[in-house]
Amino acid sequence: MGEFISILPGQRARMVWMLPWVVAGAASCGQATALSGSLRVVDDAGDTVGVAAPARRIASLIPATTELLFAIGAGDAVVGRTAWCDYPAAAAAVPNLGDGIGPSLEAILSVRPDLVLLYNSSRNGETATRLRQAGIPSLLLNTDALADVGRIARLLGRVSGRQREADSVAAAFDTALAAATVPAGGNAPKVLLLVWEQPPMTVGRGSFLSELVERAGGRNLFDDVAASAGAVSIEAVATRDPDLILTASEGPAAFISRPEWQVVRAVRERRLLQVGGSEFNRPGPRAPAAIREITGRLRVVAR
Amino acid sequence: MSRGHLALLLLAVAVSLVVGLSAGTVPLSPGQVWAGLRSAGAPAAVIVREVRAPRVLLAFLVGGSLGMCGAALQAMIRNPLAEPYLLGLSGGAGLGAVLAIASRAAGPWAVPVAAFIGALGAVALVYRLSLVSGRRLDPRVLLLSGVVVGSFFIALMSSVMVLSDSAATRNAFLWLLGGFGSSSWQSLAVFAAYAAIPLGMLLLNARGLDLLALGEEPAQHLGVDVDRTMRVVYVCTALLTAASVAACGIIGFVGLVVPHAVRTVARPIHRTLLPLVFLAGGCFLVLCDVVSRVVVRPLELPVGVVTALVGVPLFALLLRRTLA
Amino acid sequence: MIVEARGVTIRYPRSGRPALRDVSCRVEARRLIAAVGPNGSGKTTLVRALSGLLPLEGGTVTVGGRDVASWPRDEFARVVGVLPQREEVLFPLRVAETVMLGRYAHLGPIAAAGDADRAAVSDALKRCDVAELSERPVDSLSGGEWQRVRLARALAQAPQVIILDEPTASLDVRHEMELFELFRRLTDGGLATLVITHHLNLAARFADYILLLSGGELVAEGSPREVLTRETLSRVFQWPVAVTSWGDGCPQIVPLRSGERES
Numbered sequence: 001m002g003e004f005i006s007i008l009p010g011q012r013a014r015m016v017w018m019l020p021w022v023v024a025g026a027a028s029c030g031q032a033t034a035l036s037g038s039l040r041v042v043d044d045a046g047d048t049v050g051v052a053a054p055a056r057r058i059a060s061l062i063p064a065t066t067e068l069l070f071a072i073g074a075g076d077a078v079v080g081r082t083a084w085c086d087y088p089a090a091a092a093a094v095p096n097l098g099d100g101i102g103p104s105l106e107a108i109l110s111v112r113p114d115l116v117l118l119y120n121s122s123r124n125g126e127t128a129t130r131l132r133q134a135g136i137p138s139l140l141l142n143t144d145a146l147a148d149v150g151r152i153a154r155l156l157g158r159v160s161g162r163q164r165e166a167d168s169v170a171a172a173f174d175t176a177l178a179a180a181t182v183p184a185g186g187n188a189p190k191v192l193l194l195v196w197e198q199p200p201m202t203v204g205r206g207s208f209l210s211e212l213v214e215r216a217g218g219r220n221l222f223d224d225v226a227a228s229a230g231a232v233s234i235e236a237v238a239t240r241d242p243d244l245i246l247t248a249s250e251g252p253a254a255f256i257s258r259p260e261w262q263v264v265r266a267v268r269e270r271r272l273l274q275v276g277g278s279e280f281n282r283p284g285p286r287a288p289a290a291i292r293e294i295t296g297r298l299r300v301v302a303r
Numbered sequence: 304m305s306r307g308h309l310a311l312l313l314l315a316v317a318v319s320l321v322v323g324l325s326a327g328t329v330p331l332s333p334g335q336v337w338a339g340l341r342s343a344g345a346p347a348a349v350i351v352r353e354v355r356a357p358r359v360l361l362a363f364l365v366g367g368s369l370g371m372c373g374a375a376l377q378a379m380i381r382n383p384l385a386e387p388y389l390l391g392l393s394g395g396a397g398l399g400a401v402l403a404i405a406s407r408a409a410g411p412w413a414v415p416v417a418a419f420i421g422a423l424g425a426v427a428l429v430y431r432l433s434l435v436s437g438r439r440l441d442p443r444v445l446l447l448s449g450v451v452v453g454s455f456f457i458a459l460m461s462s463v464m465v466l467s468d469s470a471a472t473r474n475a476f477l478w479l480l481g482g483f484g485s486s487s488w489q490s491l492a493v494f495a496a497y498a499a500i501p502l503g504m505l506l507l508n509a510r511g512l513d514l515l516a517l518g519e520e521p522a523q524h525l526g527v528d529v530d531r532t533m534r535v536v537y538v539c540t541a542l543l544t545a546a547s548v549a550a551c552g553i554i555g556f557v558g559l560v561v562p563h564a565v566r567t568v569a570r571p572i573h574r575t576l577l578p579l580v581f582l583a584g585g586c587f588l589v590l591c592d593v594v595s596r597v598v599v600r601p602l603e604l605p606v607g608v609v610t611a612l613v614g615v616p617l618f619a620l621l622l623r624r625t626l627a
Numbered sequence: 628m629i630v631e632a633r634g635v636t637i638r639y640p641r642s643g644r645p646a647l648r649d650v651s652c653r654v655e656a657r658r659l660i661a662a663v664g665p666n667g668s669g670k671t672t673l674v675r676a677l678s679g680l681l682p683l684e685g686g687t688v689t690v691g692g693r694d695v696a697s698w699p700r701d702e703f704a705r706v707v708g709v710l711p712q713r714e715e716v717l718f719p720l721r722v723a724e725t726v727m728l729g730r731y732a733h734l735g736p737i738a739a740a741g742d743a744d745r746a747a748v749s750d751a752l753k754r755c756d757v758a759e760l761s762e763r764p765v766d767s768l769s770g771g772e773w774q775r776v777r778l779a780r781a782l783a784q785a786p787q788v789i790i791l792d793e794p795t796a797s798l799d800v801r802h803e804m805e806l807f808e809l810f811r812r813l814t815d816g817g818l819a820t821l822v823i824t825h826h827l828n829l830a831a832r833f834a835d836y837i838l839l840l841s842g843g844e845l846v847a848e849g850s851p852r853e854v855l856t857r858e859t860l861s862r863v864f865q866w867p868v869a870v871t872s873w874g875d876g877c878p879q880i881v882p883l884r885s886g887e888r889e890s
Binding site: 377378509510511513514521524527528566570571572 | 675678680699700701703704705708709710711713714715716717718719720721724728729731732734735736737780784
């Protein structure tokens, strides 16, 4: 990520009457160009975007970035969030713009953001292009893995003018993560990550939940599956004989009373862990606590 | 069907059952399967007895039922493209399932029962629409109504899913794609007990189907009470198909392709055709289930996907043979 | 067994004039009745009415003294064989299988076909002269052969009454004559026969009794000589005809070309 010039106070007056020419130039190119006095950011989709820092009106359309912005103290700069941004509690006061994937352009424009953060999926690529054409810098970000937390925190720090806070949050996170991570041992308990009951579905080794479990000292029962999610047969589960079943679904686990599941030992012995909080499905500062919760539960199982 | 063909079909049934019990995440040899079936202590016993056996038997029953329904509908509506799902069932079942999931209905049977009720609701609506001049089930209108009502319910279902703010509801279609993953001795017993009567009624009306295939007037002249026979066949196929949806989601193509395949080697006299289609349909679905379990193991493909992927080229092949 | 219509009036829904108005006829053993008339005069409606397929606005249809509506369909099919004009062939059967369909009314849903049924089938095949075609699929037959197979199927029902709607449509002279000779033989052997036909001359040669329908009404009935007269036919068919005589006074109709006059 490149950072060219930081804006000095004296240059602002000159910029004001240069702005129309620059905007016209930018619009005619149809792409974001480097404004003088702005940051050049290369986002996770590989696009180079000029961001006027510090951004004061950020539409954060990813729950992970909403969480991080509040964590680094840039919560008042957040002018828009998705319906899924449930942490921290203060985020509820921010206008809800709807879905984060394929969001409504009108909703975004209605809050007049000067920066839009979108999850890096192909559907959002179009949205990002259209926003940039309207002169609003938009960044497509991957927020899937723990490794993204520190990196994204620091980026958010730069664009919101809170580099110091971001650095300390990132450092604290790295420390807490290292502390919470259980070193890989020989006898890691096998954990079935059941993300859906009918049909039974699990997540493979690259997914966030899988990462949490690995760091907590457990082993994803299906760590030989590379796909992010897929349906599995109960037979496969029974054969691999998990020590613990971790479910991420809401509501009581109905599957444990179903006859076809009784063939799985962990179901018969009721070795279940239900995780419901959003800290289990997105990387963020709460991840170390999530890992600790799983670690504690695994120790109970191992006894 | 000649003796040779019948022997081949029975052999195929036996082979498919053996393959169904042997294949899976952990491949077992037929010897291990046999040991597992015989004694409860054998290493493969649990897998074979508790997981694979009910699954394979349920797949066989469902495949046979869907095949038989397809054959009966093709004769009754006098349209070789008739399929159990043309009755508008998929949409109704989907809506029922989605509403059950959205309302967080409790209990493991909530979703299947709701899908069943939804399917029957759609069928009742299609039936009502097809009662031309208040009395007669008109086959041409039946086909159209089925498609229209089915689409309507699917649209309703999609709206509910999209507008819902619950992740569970938005992913409800995963249940519909279904499969035999949730088979148990219990669900097998329920389906078997329930399907016995409709299957028997279809067989009883086999001769009526032979005559209905000639047209309504000729059938009446040859002794068929057309109204009553059509109602019975319609209700039986609706019940069987709705129960299949409740048991294993939406599986298409079995009812369409298997009857045509069997007709290439067997006489189209329904007294013998229907049982043969039952055997062939059962065999077909068991093998499709094996494919769904094995091809991306340890993950599973939805069985409906496999029947379509296999069914479409098979259908094309059949068309070539019959038109050649 | 007698099939009798008395004063039958039938109106199709959403239709102005009645399809049949006050029509009576009596189909009884050893009598071959031919129903003739222009297109749309109600001949097929009459077949449907006698089969009990249509609700009557007025009048009665009785079979063996009982109202036709009280006859269960399979019981009716054991006594009356009806051959409609059209039928579809969706899944082609062989000839023998097709004729066996005629036995279903006797077999019911469960019983297997026995020797009596097989004998009835082979007898019907012989009488209609299609015995050597018995293993052929029906979609490989010519028009005439297919008609005779359908007739054999109706005969396999072992009916006492037989009603045929345009049985010789699109058949050639030989097959027309063969079929009507067969109808005559069957009727003389005890069958009650009603044939709808537009072949006036065949009706004249073979029928004992003619019903002349026009616009849903019975405008004339009686022996061929009585009914098939120049005045009546020209009026009803709205075309000038000449009537000659063949053999022992059997009327034969010759439609006139424009400009022709009766010699």
